[in-house]
Amino acid sequence: MTTDNWIVTCILVATIIAFLLDRFRLDMVAFVSLLALLLTGILTPAEATDGFSNSLVLMIAGLFVVGGAILESGVADLAGRWLGRLGGTSTIRLTVTVMLTSALLSAFLSSTGTVAVMLPVVLNLCRRAEVSPSKLLIPLAFGASLGGMLTLIGTPPNMVVNQELRDAGLETFQFFSFAPAGIVMLGLGIVFMCTIGTRLLPRQLPGAEGVTRKQGFVSRPELIHSYNVGDQIRKIRIPNGSTFAGRTLRDIGLRTTYHANALAVSTDSNRGPVVRKCNPETLLQPGDTLYIKSSNEDALQKLILDGQMKLVASSATLPKEVHLAELIIPPRSEFVGRTVRDVDFFRVYGAMVLALHDGNQPVTTRTSDTTLGPGDTLLIAANASALKRLSKARNNIVLVSEQEEESDSPLTPTARWVIMILVGMLIALSTGIVANVTAVLVAAALMVLAGAFRGSNVYQSINWESIVMIASVMPLATALEKTGTLDLVVSAIVESPGLTSPRALLLLLFVVTSLLSQAISNTATSVLIAPLALELAEQLGVSPYPLLMGVALAASTAFSTPVASPINALVTGAGGYRFGDFLKVGVPLQLLILLGTLAIVPLLFPFNP
Template sequence: MTHDIWIVTCVLLATIIAFVLDRFRLDVVAFVSLLSLLLTGILTPTEATAGFSNSLVLMIAGLFVVGGAILESGVADLAGRWLGRVGGTSTTRLTVTVMLASALLSAFLSSTGTVAVMLPVVLSLCRRAEVAPSKLLIPLAFAASLGGMLTLIGTPPNMVVNQELRDAGLEVFQFFSFAPAGILMLTLGIVFMCTIGTRLLPKQGTGAEDATQFQGFVSRPELIHSYGVGGQIREIRLPHGSTFAGRTLRDLELRTTFHVNVLAVSTPGARGPVVRKCNPDTLLQPGDTLFIKSSNEEATTNLIRQGQMELVASPASLPKEVHLAELIIPPRSEFVGRTVRDIDFFRMYGAMVLALQDRNKPVRTRTSDTPLGPGDTLLVAANASALKRLRKSRNNVLLVSEQEEQRESPLTPAARWVVVILIGMLVAMSTGIVANVTAVLVAAALMVIVGAFRGSNAYQSINWESIVMIASVMPLATALEKTGALDLVVGAIVERPGLTSPRTLLLLLFAVTSLLSQAISNTATSVLIAPLALELSDQLAVSPYPLLMGVALAASTAFSTPVASPINALVTGAGGYRFGDFLKVGVPLQFLILIATLSIVPYLFPFNP
């Protein structure tokens, strides 16, 4: 091997290892790899930056905006809540309904966005039907992955293999070219989960002991009981003569001095008690009632004694203006590894964190000083405006349960326009009236124009980590081809007669892609494997379409580990799953998809060019 091939190989291996270890952000790892190839002279500046101007990257960015508009406008939420009317109470019927709805949404939305929308809905269905969440959440996640097989925009790997064909000057896949194979895979997935899969999934009591957790819309007592904070919430009054009267909460420093959090302040009024906005500048007056939370009973006693206050009730009856909600930390949240104090959660959202659970186990140490991890859940107290902010913060915190009284209409005034624009984009892409990237970018611009969300929120809806990662990994594939490393791999395969059979080649590509997708991003995997598939098809005079279709399908089979994809990690905590649960259910399903791929893909896309 040449010196350049050694450099590219080392960079590739280092990148894959860093992806697998997952100790650094994916975009940082990919960008450092790109810089390594640029500084070593393997790539020219033009080649190194080509990914950032690639139409595929622009289209994925536009689809993030379109998907964000669908979420912000409430269209996706409305579609999800429709399940409540058709799901029934049978576990089998619920599984079929949830998987069909999840797959349909993920055919047009990102799989992570789909699960973010569906998770609260499914948990609410579990509560109503008295079904363990562990029976439905893995099917939800798997269906979101399978739904990506249905359309061109269902998942980035589909667009990656399509771009590979376009760059080679070949006829590209059409919008619904993936649908025939995708429908078969989805059908297999549903049948498997309703028969064998449901028996392999953990039952209630193996990670979902508390039936009151993760239930969509629940009563206030249920939320308080599930986190065990009922006895920690108290109601105290400032009588005339209290030493705390006439002072602000900032002056009193209740949190640092007495380890007490003030949830609300109620002041007597002519028409009844008035609950005031609680912040550091809130001025306490004689006759005020404070609703406080503290796990230290002695500290609360000292507070009452020093402030010459009166204990009214313990546990307290919180005023209706104080709403309780349950949040889950998504895998790629910026809050992972940080504490509530570091985040300054109250300043950011106006919500007070009452309790924290790590994979369904209460954290006994001080909540504000405990680093947050993926799948951790928070119980918060908030007012109505804070709840709205929390609902929109899907990237960092996902609201999965809130008290029953807080139901609200999910649709915004722009929802009707969002549906029209979405349909127009899909028609344009499926008919080929304009280029796919043009249709997506126009739709993204129109979403902002019609007010689906403000322009700044449109930028926030883009997953920049994914965009930078994809744009940085694409030149790595260029380096493999430029240095001859790709030809070296192709030559090694071609020289082995046992691997040159088209069906064996499809099996090999599927296996490698599927295996890598369990550990690293399926987009990065497809960016690396798609050029190999195309080169092999050229060397062996085999049609590239079945091989590239096999790569795309394999990239959507991230079933076997909780870290195989963000959506698996997202349901792990809510379902109380363990690593082995994904192995037991995921591995058999992957083999089924492999067998189906070897059977149906050559029929739909013959090997003969």
């Protein structure tokens, strides 16, 4: 091996290790590896920046915009709820419905967006059917992953292998080329989850304290009880003569001195009580009723004594204007690693965090100092407008349950245009009348012009971490080819006596891709493995299509760990799953998809060129 071979190999290994450790942002890891290739002279500046102008990257960015428009317009929510009604009360029927719905949505939306839309729908279905969420949330996540196998745009790895064919000057896959194999894999997944899988899923969730571990997801009393905050919500009357009357919450030091959070103030009027949202400048008047959350009994007694106030109820019921809701922190959220105080939910969204659940137990004291992690659930109090803002912040938080019965989200006035543009894009992609990237970018532009987004929401709909990560990893594959490192790996595999069979080669590529996808991004995995598959096909004189299709299918089998994909982590907290739950269900399903791939892919895409 030459010096350049060693340099590229070291950079590749260091990048994979950094991905595995998951201590740094994926885009930063990929970008640093790109800089390393540039600074060591392995790549020229033009080669190093080629990924940022690649049509694949532009196409993925455009699809984020299209998917964001579908979410913003309410089309995805409506589709999820409409199909969710077909589930009935049977666990098997619910499993089939949930998996089919999530698969169909993820065939055209990102899998993370699909799960974010479907999560509250499935939780509501669980409540109605009295089924434990642990029986349906892993099927929801797995259905979204399997749905990515159905279309060209279902998941980035599909587009990566297609781009590899285009770069090699070969005929590319068509929009529905993935569908025959994908339908078989989805069918295998549904049958497995309805038979063996449902028996492997936890029958009863461990612990019963967190709302994410109960069946009543939208009942206000259960929300309060599940987070153990029932005895911390107090109702205090401010009588005439109170020393706090005529002063603001900031003036009396409600939060700083008495360690209490104000949730609402109710003022009597001729038309009945008027409930006001609290902020530091809220003015207290004689006769007002103050609703607070306090976990410090001594500070509470001091507050009542100093203010000459009256404790009306030590376990109060909040007024109907104060809505309770539950949020989940998704993976890659900007809030991961930050404390509740740092995020400042009240300033950003107008919501007060009452408690949180970290997967082990509720945290009701010193909540503001608690560091947030992926999968953590939060109980918040907010008004109706704040809940609308929260529901639109899917990249950082997912609103999964509210205190009242969920109602269908109304479609926005632009919904019909969104549907028409989407249908037009799908027709263009499936017929090939224009280049795929052209169809997607035109659709994205039309979505914006149609008014599907407001303000800068169009930029927020793009997952920039994924875009930068993909654009930065692609030159690493270029470096492997340029230095001959890829040829060395190919030669070692070709010269191996056990890998002369094309089916054995397909098996090897599937296993390697599937294993790597359990630990690092499936997109990054496919970027690295796809050139290897193409080179091996050329060296052995076999068709590259079955090998690349096998890589694409394997990249969508991130089933075995809660950190294998963002969607697994998203359902972990809501379903109360343990690491072992994914292993018990995911490993057999991966083996089943492997066998299905070995059986069906060579029939659909023969090895003979």
